[in-house]
Amino acid sequence: IVCFKMAAWFEMRFSFLLVHFLVLVGLTCAGNFSIDYDNNTFLKDGKPFRYVSGSIHYSRVHPFYWKDRLNKMRIGGLNAVQIYVPWNVHELSPGKFTFSGASDLPQFLTLAKESDLVVLVRLGPYICGEWEFGGFPAWLLTENKDMILRTSDPSYISFVDKWYTALLTTLKPYLYDNGGPVVMVQIENEYGSYFACDSDYLKFLYHKVRRVLGDSVIIYTTDGDGDGYLKCGTIQGAYATVDFGPTQSPLGNFKSQRDFEPKGPLVNSEFYTGWLDHWGQPHSHYDWVNVAKSLDLILELGANINMYMYEGGTNFGYMNGANDPPYMPVPTSYDYDAPLNESGDITVKYYAFRDIISKYYSLPSDPITPNTPKGKYGPQQMIFMSTVQDALSILCPEGPTMSTYPLSMEEVKHYYGFILYRHKLKSAVTNSSLVTDGVRDRGYVMVDQLPQGMLYREDTTEVKVTGSAGQYLDIFVENTARVGFSTAMNFMRKGLIYNVTLGGEMVTGWEIYPIHLENMQHVKASRSSPKLSSSGNLATPSIYGGKVNFGATKDPPMDTFLDMRPWAKGQAFVNDFNLGRYWPQEGPQVTLYVPAPVFSTTGTNQLFVLELEYSPCSRTNDTVCTVNLTDIPYIDAKPAGRNIEAESRGAWRKHNVH
Numbered sequence: 266i267v268c269f270k271m272a273a274w275f276e277m278r279f280s281f282l283l284v285h286f287l288v289l290v291g292l293t294c295a296g297n298f299s300i301d302y303d304n305n306t307f308l309k310d311g312k313p314f315r316y317v318s319g320s321i322h323y324s325r326v327h328p329f330y331w332k333d334r335l336n337k338m339r340i341g342g343l344n345a346v347q348i349y350v351p352w353n354v355h356e357l358s359p360g361k362f363t364f365s366g367a368s369d370l371p372q373f374l375t376l377a378k379e380s381d382l383v384v385l386v387r388l389g390p391y392i393c394g395e396w397e398f399g400g401f402p403a404w405l406l407t408e409n410k411d412m413i414l415r416t417s418d419p420s421y422i423s424f425v426d427k428w429y430t431a432l433l434t435t436l437k438p439y440l441y442d443n444g445g446p447v448v449m450v451q452i453e454n455e456y457g458s459y460f461a462c463d464s465d466y467l468k469f470l471y472h473k474v475r476r477v478l479g480d481s482v483i484i485y486t487t488d489g490d491g492d493g494y495l496k497c498g499t500i501q502g503a504y505a506t507v508d509f510g511p512t513q514s515p516l517g518n519f520k521s522q523r524d525f526e527p528k529g530p531l532v533n534s535e536f537y538t539g540w541l542d543h544w545g546q547p548h549s550h551y552d553w554v555n556v557a558k559s560l561d562l563i564l565e566l567g568a569n570i571n572m573y574m575y576e577g578g579t580n581f582g583y584m585n586g587a588n589d590p591p592y593m594p595v596p597t598s599y600d601y602d603a604p605l606n607e608s609g610d611i612t613v614k615y616y617a618f619r620d621i622i623s624k625y626y627s628l629p630s631d632p633i634t635p636n637t638p639k640g641k642y643g644p645q646q647m648i649f650m651s652t653v654q655d656a657l658s659i660l661c662p663e664g665p666t667m668s669t670y671p672l673s674m675e676e677v678k679h680y681y682g683f684i685l686y687r688h689k690l691k692s693a694v695t696n697s698s699l700v701t702d703g704v705r706d707r708g709y710v711m712v713d714q715l716p717q718g719m720l721y722r723e724d725t726t727e728v729k730v731t732g733s734a735g736q737y738l739d740i741f742v743e744n745t746a747r748v749g750f751s752t753a754m755n756f757m758r759k760g761l762i763y764n765v766t767l768g769g770e771m772v773t774g775w776e777i778y779p780i781h782l783e784n785m786q787h788v789k790a791s792r793s794s795p796k797l798s799s800s801g802n803l804a805t806p807s808i809y810g811g812k813v814n815f816g817a818t819k820d821p822p823m824d825t826f827l828d829m830r831p832w833a834k835g836q837a838f839v840n841d842f843n844l845g846r847y848w849p850q851e852g853p854q855v856t857l858y859v860p861a862p863v864f865s866t867t868g869t870n871q872l873f874v875l876e877l878e879y880s881p882c883s884r885t886n887d888t889v890c891t892v893n894l895t896d897i898p899y900i901d902a903k904p905a906g907r908n909i910e911a912e913s914r915g916a917w918r919k920h921n922v923h
């Protein structure tokens with residue numbers, strides 16, 4: 266308003282100066298964020314500025330809670346947040362872009378600005394982040410299964426170009442120079458850790474951003490703190506930053522940044538406050554004292570810092586990622602042992618880091634926001650509804666694709682979750698070997714819905730099968746995640762990706778059923794029952810449902826945690842919201858976070874579960890057919906027994922963490 270009145274006053278008196286004045290006013294009203302190389306600092310509106318930032322991923326927090334988390338981050342003493350833009354939540358199919366609902370990036374940026382936080386946007390197109398396929402949409406693999414990701418491969422670049430145009434035009438109004446919160450944008454992600462080292466690719470990304478966003482926004486890169494990483498991860502014109510975890514000598518960690526940026530602000534773009542988990546591994550935990558001391562040392566240097574993660578959140582649905590080798594999917598919880606835990610609650614790290622920050626900056630006067638209340642709703646009655654096979658007309662309304670040989674999920678354009686491969690036996694088999702090393706990633710083998718055994722990509726490629734001619738041989742495959750790191754990313758097809766033999770003969774003639782679990786709510790209770798394998802530890806993958814019982818309370822539904830013990834492994838929904846995967850017997854995650862906003866406050870609420878292996882339910886005794894809604898999260902169970910695979914996973918962690 267001030268700017269407008271000033272412009273109007275000038276127009277009445279010196280219209281010939283108006284053009285010049287408006288330009289001046291425009292610059293004055295908009296912000297300006299730049300690098301002062303002589304004084305090794307950022308400048309925000311001409312004044313030295315050091316950011317104390319935290320990573321939060323909008324795709325991992327229910328939109329209802331975005332404001333709550335951002336406000337807690339501000340009160341925690343932060344003046345900035347860093348986000349990833351996952352391509353696969355914004356372009357669900359080629360050319361169809363969405364920035365709404367849980368993918369409403371403009372809304373998230375608006376809320377960040379309202380919380381007086383500037384935003385560092387990590388554009389991708391690759392984001393790593395233990396997110397499904399590192400953020401890449403899986404349909405890229407349908408377009409060209411030989412595409413070499415993260416290179417100047419023309420088939421890859423053509424899709425990146427279209428995606429970047431949609432993203433950058435959406436982002437432009439939110440640049441700091443245009444009055445928004447976005448002060449810096451990152452291209453790619455730890456590119457120096459990738460085998461390709463394709464500078465033409467980085468140049469393409471850099472110039473694309475410059476063409477759309479203009480010359481003033483700071484473009485940056487992030488790499489591990491080693492010259493070997495920055496050698497291929499940096500590009501002329503983009504400010505090079507590094508990432509490293511708790512350290513007693515941060516100046517040493519910053520040396521590699523100084524080797525590439527002799528002048529300019531020190532920046533640690535990922536200061537690890539905790540670490541990622543893998544199914545079957547102990548929950549990662551970083552001691553808060555050690556992390557706080559290191560935070561203090563970094564702030565004492567005057568360096569800029571982004572704490573990764575500050576709010577980890579949840580891999581809802583099928584969006585968890587995986588690492589390889591060996592293949593190791595990450596759980597639904599992305600708690601990361603972060604200062605704000607998965608459900609946004611304050612932890613000891615929050616208090617500790619806030620105290621450290623208060624040595625350097627005065628804290629907001631607001632009181633620390635209380636944690637959201639949690640509902641302890643107790644046991645929830647479930648009932649068997651149907652086996653997957655008996656519900657195919659609902660779960661796969663489009664019907665099967667017929668094929669001589671198995672087709673991958675990408676070839677039938679079904680990218681996430683589950684798919685059923687069916688073959689009608691031409692002759693009887695008795696204890697015959699079914700063999701394939703093409704299952705991606707877990708396959709449940711059945712004949713006439715009777716479980717025969719399980720296939721797993723890492724160690725089980727054979728199952729003994731018995732059946733009669735005319736019976737259906739079914740292989741129900743779970744895609745447990747596409748790897749989001751290393752060269753392995755380029756070999757990420759899912760479902761059955763190689764042929765199958767039975768008794769030494771090639772199996773030909775398949776019906777292929779993509780499974781749409783979001784249709785579970787329409788499945789009618791069937792009269793059949795799941796069949797139990799001879800070993801007793803596998804039952805026909807089946808769907809169970811139950812009406813949520815909140816008890817006598819009149820209060821609106823609260824955040825709660827779904828404890829699936831003693832069920833084995835599967836996928837859980839509340840109404841049509843896909844909470845994610847559960848696997849309590851594998852651990853370390855046992856409970857699934859259920860954000861309150863997924864419950865209806867007016868109608869009834871339903872729980873739906875696809876159980877893959879074994880449920881406690883039986884026709885004769887439904888008192889045991891329950892799941893539990895508790896008020897306490899449990900994500901650090903000790904995986905049972907010696908697990909060679911888990912130990913080798915530990916090797917990955919040692920090998921890969923720089």
Ligand SMILES: CCCC/N=C1\SC[C@@H]2[C@H](O)[C@H](O)[C@@H](O)CN12
Nearest residue numbers: 392393394395455458921922923
């Ligand atoms: C040498 C590469 C190590 C892999 N980098 C990791 S493991 C945990 C974190 C997140 O994935 C983050 O998205 C990466 O940028 C850095 N990082």
